[in-house]
Amino acid sequence: MKTRERIIMSMIHLLEVQGYSATGLAEINAASQTPKGSLYFHFPGGKVEIAQAAIRVAAERTAQKLKTALAHRDLGVAIAAYVGMVAEDLRASEFCRGCPVANVAAELAASQEDLRQACEQAYFLWFGLLEQRLAQAGIVSSQAKVWANLILSAVEGALLLSRTYRSTEPLDLLARQLPEILPVGVNP
Amino acid sequence: MKTRERIIMSMIHLLEVQGYSATGLAEINAASQTPKGSLYFHFPGGKVEIAQAAIRVAAERTAQKLKTALAHRDLGVAIAAYVGMVAEDLRASEFCRGCPVANVAAELAASQEDLRQACEQAYFLWFGLLEQRLAQAGIVSSQAKVWANLILSAVEGALLLSRTYRSTEPLDLLARQLPEILPVGVNP
Numbered sequence: 001m002k003t004r005e006r007i008i009m010s011m012i013h014l015l016e017v018q019g020y021s022a023t024g025l026a027e028i029n030a031a032s033q034t035p036k037g038s039l040y041f042h043f044p045g046g047k048v049e050i051a052q053a054a055i056r057v058a059a060e061r062t063a064q065k066l067k068t069a070l071a072h073r074d075l076g077v078a079i080a081a082y083v084g085m086v087a088e089d090l091r092a093s094e095f096c097r098g099c100p101v102a103n104v105a106a107e108l109a110a111s112q113e114d115l116r117q118a119c120e121q122a123y124f125l126w127f128g129l130l131e132q133r134l135a136q137a138g139i140v141s142s143q144a145k146v147w148a149n150l151i152l153s154a155v156e157g158a159l160l161l162s163r164t165y166r167s168t169e170p171l172d173l174l175a176r177q178l179p180e181i182l183p184v185g186v187n188p
Numbered sequence: 189m190k191t192r193e194r195i196i197m198s199m200i201h202l203l204e205v206q207g208y209s210a211t212g213l214a215e216i217n218a219a220s221q222t223p224k225g226s227l228y229f230h231f232p233g234g235k236v237e238i239a240q241a242a243i244r245v246a247a248e249r250t251a252q253k254l255k256t257a258l259a260h261r262d263l264g265v266a267i268a269a270y271v272g273m274v275a276e277d278l279r280a281s282e283f284c285r286g287c288p289v290a291n292v293a294a295e296l297a298a299s300q301e302d303l304r305q306a307c308e309q310a311y312f313l314w315f316g317l318l319e320q321r322l323a324q325a326g327i328v329s330s331q332a333k334v335w336a337n338l339i340l341s342a343v344e345g346a347l348l349l350s351r352t353y354r355s356t357e358p359l360d361l362l363a364r365q366l367p368e369i370l371p372v373g374v375n376p
Contacts, residue, residue, distance in 0.1 A: 019295040021209035096298040105352045106294040107207040110284040119352045149349075149361045150342055157345030158337070164293045164307045173337045181369055 004042045006032040011054035015100035016093075020051055020107050020115070051104060052118045058100045059122030066129050075137040076179025079151060083175035086159055087168040095166045102156050127152050139183055151178060192230045194220040199242035203288035204281075208239055208295050208303070239292060240306045246288045247310030254317050263325040264367025267339060271363035274347055275356040283354045290344050315340050327371055339366060 001009070010031035014023040025047060029036055043049040069081035089097065105119040130148035135141055158170040189197070198219035202211040213235060217224055231237040257269035278285065293307040318336035323329060342362055349358040 017298050019207065019209060021207060022295060098294055098297070102348055103294045105348055106286055106291045107210065109286070109348075109351045109354075110205050116352060116354075123349055123352060146361050146365050149346070149358050150365060153345035153349055153358055153362065154338055154342040155345065156348055157341035157343065160290055160293055160297075160344055161311055161337075161341055163297045164304060164311060166297075166304075170337050170341055173334050174341065177334050177338060 003032075003034055003038050007034060007039060007042060007050060008053050008057050011050045012058045012100055013097075015051065015054055015058075015103055016097035019103040020047075023047070048112065048114055051115055055101055055104060055115070055118040055122055059118075059125055062122075063125050063129060066126060070129060070133040075133070076182060078133060079178050079182065080175045082151075083155055083158075083171055083178065086155055087162065087171040087175065090159065090162055090171070091168055095163055098163050099156060099159055102160065123152065134182075143183055147182065154178070191220075191222055191226055195222060195227060195230060195238060196241050196245050199238045200246045200288055201285075203239065203242055203246075203291055204285035207291040208235075211235070236300065236302055239303055243289055243292060243303070243306040243310055247306075247313055250310075251313050251317060254314060258317060258321040263321070264370060266321060267366045267370065268363045270339075271343055271346075271359055271366065274343055275350065275359040275363065278347065278350055278359070279356055283351055286351050287344060287347055290348065311340065322370075331371055335370065342366070 007028060010028055011023070014027060014031060025036070025039055028047075028050065029039060039050065040046065043053070045052075065085055066082055069085050070078045072078035072081055101119050101122040104115055109116045109119065127148050130151055131144045134144035134147050139147065154174055155171070158174045161170040162168045195216060198216055199211070202215060202219060213224070213227055216227060216235075216238065227238065228234065231241070233240075253273055254270055257273050258266045260266035260269055289307050289310040292303055297304045297307065315336050318339055319332045322332035322335050327335065343359070346358040346362050350356045
């Protein structure tokens with residue numbers, strides 16, 4: 001892995017586990033096994049710029065997994081697969097890794113405009129994929145928007161609850177419930 | 189306001205706006221207009237203990253507002269009032285104040301067991317109120333649990349999205365949608 005990539009991957013991990021403010025440059029150096037100078041060589045803007053890049057890469061990585069889940073032909077199965085994927089990632093990390101976007105948004109949406117925008121772009125990306133998939137299932141556009149909003153909000157919230165409880169129950173309940181309550185699409 | 193109370197109120201505000209790690213003791217002193225010594229006099233455990241107390245008080249404060257919203261006779265109106273209250277608080281703070289519990293949970297659920305437990309207790313308290321209100325409306329107990337989980341998750345997630353977008357649209361959509369999709373209670 002190239003240095004720049006290693007720095008980004010380490011930052012994603014640190015944002016997932018402990019967020020932005022708790023993460024110092026020395027820790028990013030140590031985690032990415034890079035000398036101090038290379039952080040500023042690759043990211044002249046320092047920690048903010050590293051976090052921006054990390055959010056962009058994490059958003060794209062999640063979008064790819066989301067696309068895979070949503071490729072299921074049955075809409076209910078697709079949505080359950082998405083929620084199940086989030087629960088599985090949380091379990092695999094022994095409840096350490098939250099959503100890096102949510103963690104940064106929680107800390108910095110009010111104070112760091114560049115990072116707020118990076119988080120917004122990430123949410124827009126995921127929202128768009130959900131909305132498109134719902135529309136594809138024949139749900140009218142105004143309703144696709146409303147349901148994409150509910151699904152994304154509920155998953156981000158349930159991930160936070162699950163991490164806090166050290167149990168995937170909130171996500172598991174959601175994975176079973178959402179397919180049951182989704183509106184049935186009407187093909188025109 | 190007494191010193192201890194002033195410290196707690198200042199900490200709640202700082203947790204809402206910027207979270208735990210970004211908040212230093214000097215900032216708590218300044219915000220609460222207390223001399224340095226009084227933080228350790230009132231909270232020998234330092235920042236962790238102040239945050240624990242702040243989460244407890246914030247959880248109780250939100251629980252009171254939640255109870256008021258849920259007192260509406262119509263279940264849909266009650267749930268919409270709860271979501272509307274969260275949106276109103278966010279707007280009133282010009283999108284600065286998030287949920288202090290969510291902010292602390294996002295940063296520290298993985299590393300600070302005392303604060304993880306404080307956040308868990310807060311969520312349990314709010315979840316219990318929602319579950320009870322749904323059961324009161326005649327929804328069977330297994331379904332009341334599932335819907336309380338969806339409502340709490342969706343509101344926490346939509347608050348995060350709304351704060352990130354600097355727009356209450358995610359919460360507003362939820363306030364309109366939830367009353368429409370809630371199961372109708374069957375009185376035995």
